[in-house]
Amino acid sequence: MKMRRMRGLIAATLLAGLSAPALADNIVMWVNGPLASSPDAPIYAELKAFEAATGHTVEVQAVPHMEMERNLFVALSSGAGPDVMALDIAWVAGLADAGLLADITAQTAPIAAEYQPGPLASGRYDQKQYALPLYTNNVALFVNDRMLAEAGIKKAPSNWAEFRDAAVAMTNKDKQTYGVSFGGNRMGAFQLYSFIWQNGGEIVDEAGKVRVGEPAAEEAVDFLAKLYTQSRAMPDSVLTAGNWDEVHAPFIQERAGMVVTGDWALAAFTKGNPNLKFSVHPLPAGVKSATVIGGYDLAIKAGSKVEKPAFELLRWLTGSRSIALMQKYERLSATAAATSPEAIAALPKQLQPFMAQASSGRARPVVAQWTQIHSDVFANVWDAVIRGKPAKDAMAEANTAITGLLEKK
Known part of the structure; x- marks a missing residue:
């Protein structure tokens, strides 16, 4: 048996x-x-x-x-x-x-x-x-449809020039409204990576060369920083916003007409302001399209x-x-x-x-030192340029600092 x-x-x-x-x-x-x-x-x-x-x-x-x-x-x-x-x-x-x-x-x-x-x-x-x-x-562009229409703009921006113009148009000192919400420190650093790539720049290329001191990367950081330092199209919370809740708050409160963020924001926006009328669009392109994943x-x-x-x-x-x-x-x-x-x-x-x-x-550079590069280098770069330091100087210093970190391996 x-x-x-x-x-x-x-x-x-x-x-x-x-x-x-x-x-x-x-x-x-x-x-x-x-x-x-x-x-x-x-x-x-x-x-x-x-x-x-x-x-x-x-x-x-x-x-x-x-x-x-x-x-x-x-x-x-x-x-x-x-x-x-x-x-x-x-x-x-x-x-x-x-x-x-x-x-x-x-x-x-x-x-x-x-x-x-x-x-x-x-x-x-x-x-x-x-x-x-x-x-x-990845990150995309969220737009307050009402604020965009009231600014006289018929469609969401699809390139850098339109992005800047829309941000400026939605900024109103008397109403205390702004064009775009951005984070400070590490949050702002994460948001700017897409723009560096969109301008044809690199952070650390596939051969391991650090390239943040090159003009393409510098110009991207300068473009974003000037939306605050010159156009005042970002709320002052850009100086301190250290998490997504703080980055999202001006958009939820309808004080900022745009925000660069990811799909994780959808639930937060619906919960934070059920009456918020917004749309989602691919990031405005520079010399090419790119979005950080x-x-x-x-x-x-x-x-x-x-x-x-x-x-x-x-x-x-x-x-x-x-x-x-x-x-x-x-x-x-x-x-x-x-x-x-x-x-x-x-x-x-x-x-x-x-x-x-x-x-x-x-993808962000897959290097063992990336957490330190992001937190200690790029976070400081972004904080420096939105407080008035020339992007060229900040990025040159970042290039030296990142090179040093990679050489320590």
């Missing part, structure tokens, strides 16, 4: 198909809190489908965004931590540089064309691929004992199924297929401009 049962099990396994693994593995996965905010969050149904298709199991642990990077460094450095982890794209370089992520270059090469170039590049460090993009976002990637722990099934999980969550999965979260899939006209048309109207400009998305 025992022999017959064994033969029956073998036959059933063969009939089940070759997709079922000989041995099932358990994959421990850390995700950012919002993806697993409740037992019925979409990620859980997707993981059940993965388990049913592969036989593997996935143990999910939700970690708050603000705690994720620190917790990963501590856990992975001690040999513990998850097999698969969701990473803010800004963390990839630091973890890879520390030797904490598995190199997935060989596995990724045959499927690279399935992803949007910008998000895929966010997972690449030192010419090696360490992560695949789970979802992406954000989002989360998926990576595998270096030395994971379940690396092969872990990569299966990466492919499952970031591949073609991600379009439907991310729509459930009202986020943007990083697949190339998600940029098709049909896929864009299926998105909520206010998300469509973000995906329409996805081909212009640029």
Whole structure:
């Protein structure tokens, strides 16, 4: 009897198909809190489908965004931590540089064309691929439709000249209204990166050369800073706005007619001012179009004992199924297929401009020192120029400082 049962099990396994693994593995996965905010969050149904298709199991642990990077460094450095982890794209370089992520270059090469170039590049460090993009976002131009019309402007700005003119036109000293809300310090630095690329400038190019001291980068910073220092088209909160709530506040209060921000602002605007009439548009272009991307990637722990099934999980969550999965979260899939006209048309109207400009998305330089470059260099540059320091001087000093940081590696 025992022999017959064994033969029956073998036959059933063969009939089940070759997709079922000989041995099932358990994959421990850390995700950012919002993806697993409740037992019925979409990620859980997707993981059940993965388990049913592969036989593997996935143990999910939700970690708050603000705690994720620190917790990963501590856990992975001690040999513990998850097999698969969701990473803010800004963390990839630091973890890879520390030797904490598995190199997935060989596995990724045959499927690279399935992803949007910008998000895929966010997972690449030192010419090696360490992560695949789970979802992406970028920054666009939000416009108060009423304020724009009252300023006598018929359409949202599509280039720098129109952007400047609209900002000036919506600025009224007596009414205390302004053209555009911008952040200070690190927030303003994040907002200006797109403009540097739009002007043909670079921050750190693919060869590792620091180029922020070049005229194209300097001119972009000067253009934005003068909207405050000369045109007074930004509220004085630009000097102190240190988080998105503070950047968004003048727009929500209808004191600023435009703001450069991402899809994460949609819920904040609806909640903060249900009567706010606004529209979303691709960023006004300079000599070319560009928008800084954000989002989360998926990576595998270096030395994971379940690396092969872990990569299966990466492919499952970031591949073609991600379009439907991310729509459930009202986020943007990083697949190339998600940029098709049909896929864009299926998105909520206010998300469509973000995906329409996805081909212009640029990842911030994937260098291990990026957090320090952003927080200690560019944040200080922006604070200096909006307080009157010539952009040429500030960017020359930044070029020297960034070069020094990269040489310390």
